[in-house]
Amino acid sequence: MRKQLLVGLASAGFCLATPSYADWTLNLGYHNPVNANLGVNFLYWGSQWNFEVGIGWAEARAKATDDADDTTGEKDDDEVRAAVAGDLNVKYRLTTGSVAPYLQLGIGAWTAAQVGDRSDADADLGGPFAGVGLMFGKPNIYAYAAYNVFRSNEGQFQAGIGFDI
Numbered sequence: 001m002r003k004q005l006l007v008g009l010a011s012a013g014f015c016l017a018t019p020s021y022a023d024w025t026l027n028l029g030y031h032n033p034v035n036a037n038l039g040v041n042f043l044y045w046g047s048q049w050n051f052e053v054g055i056g057w058a059e060a061r062a063k064a065t066d067d068a069d070d071t072t073g074e075k076d077d078d079e080v081r082a083a084v085a086g087d088l089n090v091k092y093r094l095t096t097g098s099v100a101p102y103l104q105l106g107i108g109a110w111t112a113a114q115v116g117d118r119s120d121a122d123a124d125l126g127g128p129f130a131g132v133g134l135m136f137g138k139p140n141i142y143a144y145a146a147y148n149v150f151r152s153n154e155g156q157f158q159a160g161i162g163f164d165i
Contacts, residue, residue, distance in 0.1 A: 025142070027041045028040060033054035041160070049092055052106075055084055055085075063079050083111070083112035105129075111124075131146045132147060133147070
């Protein structure tokens with residue numbers, strides 16, 4: 001028992017004393033996620049392969065009523081609803097310097113849930129996109145600019161600034 005306690009304390013101390021680097025950054029982007037005016041994105045910067053997940057739109061609402069509808073006599077629906085939309089993408093930086101061109105592939109995504117008189121949940125993936133861009137800086141602070149093309153052959157410029165978290 002005493003030996004197990006000592007091993008446990010030593011292991012906990014070792015884990016707490018060792019620095020942890022997760023390589024995640026936070027960035028604010030114009031048209032990142034795609035089709036959003038402004039978005040918040042988490043980017044994994046661990047290697048030349050970068051994974052990014054972003055939120056470009058969110059909604060939450062609640063509706064509760066006590067009485068029936070005056071015109072139809074039916075009871076109004078009580079509900080709590082939350083929805084979020086964004087995208088998932090992968091960037092491949094062609095170099096590892098302070099100015100790095102990159103290729104990007106991604107797909108839009110959204111999910112919604114509603115609880116109440118009509119409970120429901122749904123999630124879906126949107127259209128794919130591909131693009132090219134430039135990353136300026138390093139994970140502690142960086143900027144980026146890219147141009148993406150969708151399946152419909154329409155294009156969209158995106159840009160942003162980020163920092164290490």
